[in-house]
Amino acid sequence: MKQTVNSERLRHRFEIFNEIGATERGGVNRPSLSEANQEARDQLVKWFTDTGLDVAIDEMGNVFGRRDGTDDSLAPVLVGSHIDSQYNGGRFDGVVGVLGALEVTETLNDQGVDTKRPIEIVAWSNEEGVRFQPDMLGSGVFADIFDLDYARSREDKDGRTFGDELRRIGYDGERSCKPRDLHCYFELHVEQGPYLHEIGRSVSVVEGVYGFSWMNVVFEGSADHAGPTPMNLRYDALVATSDVVESVRRIAGTEGEDLVGTVGSLDVFPNSINVIPERVEFTIDFRSYDNDVVDAAVERVQREIEWAAEREGVDWEFEEIMRVDADPFADECIETVERAARAVVGEDDYIRLVSGAGHDANYLNTICPTSMIFVPSVDGISHVEEEYTEWEDIVAGVNVLYNAVLEKANE
Amino acid sequence: MKQTVNSERLRHRFEIFNEIGATERGGVNRPSLSEANQEARDQLVKWFTDTGLDVAIDEMGNVFGRRDGTDDSLAPVLVGSHIDSQYNGGRFDGVVGVLGALEVTETLNDQGVDTKRPIEIVAWSNEEGVRFQPDMLGSGVFADIFDLDYARSREDKDGRTFGDELRRIGYDGERSCKPRDLHCYFELHVEQGPYLHEIGRSVSVVEGVYGFSWMNVVFEGSADHAGPTPMNLRYDALVATSDVVESVRRIAGTEGEDLVGTVGSLDVFPNSINVIPERVEFTIDFRSYDNDVVDAAVERVQREIEWAAEREGVDWEFEEIMRVDADPFADECIETVERAARAVVGEDDYIRLVSGAGHDANYLNTICPTSMIFVPSVDGISHVEEEYTEWEDIVAGVNVLYNAVLEKANE
Known part of the structure; x- marks a missing residue:
């Protein structure tokens, strides 16, 4: 594997982050807009700030961190995932994509690499949909799939609205949550299915969603x-x-x-x-x-x-x-991810596949060219505390993400 | 049909009895040892007394009414069923057998017929088993299948014991509940299956239980x-x-x-x-x-x-x-019931069958010769408010019971 990112730093952050809302059986309990979710957001914002990213929160509580490009008039490359969890969920689902994106910008900083386009990291609100339905609410409003008022008035089982809870935890941001000009979107995620683990490949290029x-x-x-x-x-x-x-x-x-x-x-x-x-x-x-x-x-x-x-x-x-309907991702982004995968893990250790499950990337795909990278879930287990991905697979995925983002950010 | 019993009187009692615990949708709600079950017991005891039967209550709350024979040293013919119901159950299940037995002794009174042996009517406690498990608790103790202390300590879902509830409703009787010398036992019951209704026969001779x-x-x-x-x-x-x-x-x-x-x-x-x-x-x-x-x-x-x-x-x-195990009834009782059925409805309107469901008669069959008479359940429906049996089939069944009891009580 051709490794560029700093595996030690990534792992250190991963461990610190997953102490927040940690469960006894090795998972995390950070459902949308909970205290633990607030604490995780605070930690993320602190790291964004510490590493020089410009932080912005929008009306749906989506958290953005921006690294300037050399030409800031150009549409940014957006990269991210989510940090809310299932009730007593796993440590990898979502987190890998957000901390992976942060590691990509950190590595660029380390290497003194400037990109032509800005790079923005995003942590989408309420991907899981366990506390507020429907799921993928933050990216859904951002992509104009859901109306803002509809989304903010969604209630949990105790009748508390998404909007009120967002205000309570201090993440009712001012930035407008609506589609804007994006060069492309990438998301690294655990597969949540058994296929990669079964066939023994480290990463996959995701061509679209069933x-x-x-x-x-x-x-x-x-x-x-x-x-x-x-x-x-x-x-x-x-x-x-x-x-x-x-x-x-x-x-x-x-x-x-x-x-x-x-x-x-x-x-x-x-x-x-x-x-x-x-x-x-x-x-x-x-x-x-x-x-x-x-x-x-x-x-x-x-x-x-x-x-x-x-x-x-x-x-x-x-x-x-x-x-x-089935949702094919953009050829240009699929090809970028494939080039990156080939460069990082070689021809025999990645595969193209189609995702059986939905992700924030589906909604982003409606407003800009999009693709995803999957890393294996051991035995396909996800949404439970036993969820596990080998660390070297995570590092491979983040390196693929790095190459893909770097290529697109210089277009 | 050769009719001997008084259909009008039987119907009148049936309607009065089923006003107790009547539900809006035409069923009855008289679970074991409930207020409605108490009221139904009171009504039954009143009728027993009014018609000259000697009433006795045993330690399990089983209610007996005895009509003397000409030789009271002989073992009695026992005949009965149960008056507890499912929660929101039907009007026929159990009731037909107890009120049918009462009508048999009333008809004997009307006709001034003395029998050699005493005839006893019984209403067994807790046949249904919906409030206290197991079912058929009263007949089970009587036949020495269950220990008395075990049975009386059975708890409902609120932790109230059978024994305490029996005392509360005033049916914790003094008579010992244990096997005694019985000439035979007969029970008239609705089939609770669709077979008789499907083949269009009025009554069946029950040969045993699956x-x-x-x-x-x-x-x-x-x-x-x-x-x-x-x-x-x-x-x-x-x-x-x-x-x-x-x-x-x-x-x-x-x-x-x-x-x-x-x-x-x-x-x-x-x-x-x-x-x-x-x-x-x-x-x-x-x-x-x-x-x-x-x-x-x-x-x-x-x-x-x-x-x-x-x-x-x-x-x-x-x-x-x-x-x-399968429980074949006594040949002599089966033959008595068959003779009675042939006499009442004729060769073409009865059939021999084996019961798919258990009844108090199963336990009685372990201590004395036993058989049953079934009348049809329309569409086989039972244990719900829609349970229904045609009145003329009930009358046919009670007439068969009359003939069977009369034959055995003169042996």
Whole structure:
């Protein structure tokens, strides 16, 4: 690996940062706009200031740190991620991208390198969406996906609004949160899936993000007694559901090349050992980088639902509750990241892939050329305290980020 | 139908009785030892007394009403059922058997018929088991299946014991609750299954009760993100579970002649639309009148569980939590009921069947010759307010009971 950034300094900051909101089992608990999130923001602002970055906070509490270019009239290169966490989440999710970006500007400082364009680091507010829904609220307003008033009036489960909580922790900034002229956006993130770890590569060039469909399904049969009801007089909502769970697996294995399908949530009523399930409510999640494949999967599973209902003699309801198209990143940014990956880890240690999960980068991609860098999540585990990424993979990712930012900042 | 009992009087009592604890949607709410259960007991004791029966309450609150025979040294014919209900249960479950028994003795009074043996009516305590577990607690102690102290110390969810609650409602009787010499036991009950209604017969002679096995199964996989986790790197506890749900259906369709199989309860963790199910806990219920068939089904489903776990790469746990053998009733009582059914509704309107559900009669069958009479449950619906039995079927059942009791009471 061709290493440019200072691994020791990065690691030192990573450890200090993750003492904030640290949990006993090795994770962090820094949900959006919590005390721990405030403390983490304070630490970040201090480091931004200490290293000479100009700090600005916007109306959504997004934190920016700017390193001037030699021509400050040029649109900046934006690079960052998020520092809010899941409740009792992992130490890597988001943090790697923000501290990695800081290390990129520090390394430029160390080397006395000036770039033509300004470089801005950003920590987006409320990426996780565990306290305020929807997720990716800060980048969403910035990219004009969400209205500012809508976003600031989102309430947590105790009825406290995002705007009020932002004011309470002192991060209700003055800078307007809206699209502006950006040369490009890069985000380094842990994969949150098992693929890189499984194939043993250090980094990936992210070409885009899967589109997906979320569906709710209900089967309604008859809650008869499990003893005196012969098999031929049953209307069992769970048997019909099991047919569909199997067909989701079958569809994912036969439709397109990259389709994944999941039944993640399933509730049985009345849910009693000796009563035939009367009602089952469950969800289906289909994802692919090819929108036509998602279309085909949704169509196929609807037919499977109808057949399963007819076979079992139960009623069915089907609703597609969300549909998001696949989001290909900008070729020029993908190519920049690929050149950087090739330079840092070599041809055999990176791979191009498409992300199965959404990120702030999706929203940025609607207003400027964007790409991402993934580093492996051991066993694909994320959003829990056991989340882990090998340190050398993080260092590889930050070095790729450095090369990509440097290339674009000199265009 | 050869009608002997007084249908009008029976109906009048049925309507009055079911005003106690009546729910808005046409059911009754008289769980064990509730105020409504107390009121129902009071009404029953009043009717017993009014019609000349000697009332006795035992240590389990079982209510007895005795009509003397011409030779009171002979063992009595016992006949009854229960008057406690499910929470918001139906009007027929249990009540039909107790008020039917009362109507039998009333008809004997009307006709001035003396029987050789005494006839005793009984309303067993806590048949339903919704407030105090296990169910059939009153008949269980009476038949020496449960220890008296164990039964009286059973607690409801608020920590109140059966014994204390029995005292509170004034039904902590003095008579010892233990097996005694009985000539036989008969119980009239609604079927709680769809079979009689489906085939259009008015009554059935119950030959015995299915044996059953209750099992708990757990699959444990990995809670990965539904987006970035390729299908070949998934360890999905719900896919494994669906295999087993399907195989329970398949086993029930291919093992023995009468086997029924049900997955009634199923819980998914973490149960989120975009997370692959890590853990599923579910139950299996197999029932047959042939114990070997239950054995074979349990063995087959264990193999299916292992195969499903191996296919999906998940861990599994299996536990048989309850096993009850099939319980054939006494030939002499079955034959008595069959003669009565033939006399009342004729050859074409009754059928012999085996009960899929347990009743107080199961415990009585361990201490004296026993059989049951079923009348149809419309659409097999029971334990809910919509429970319904046609009045003419109830009258047919009570007439069958009358004939059976009369025959045995003169032996």
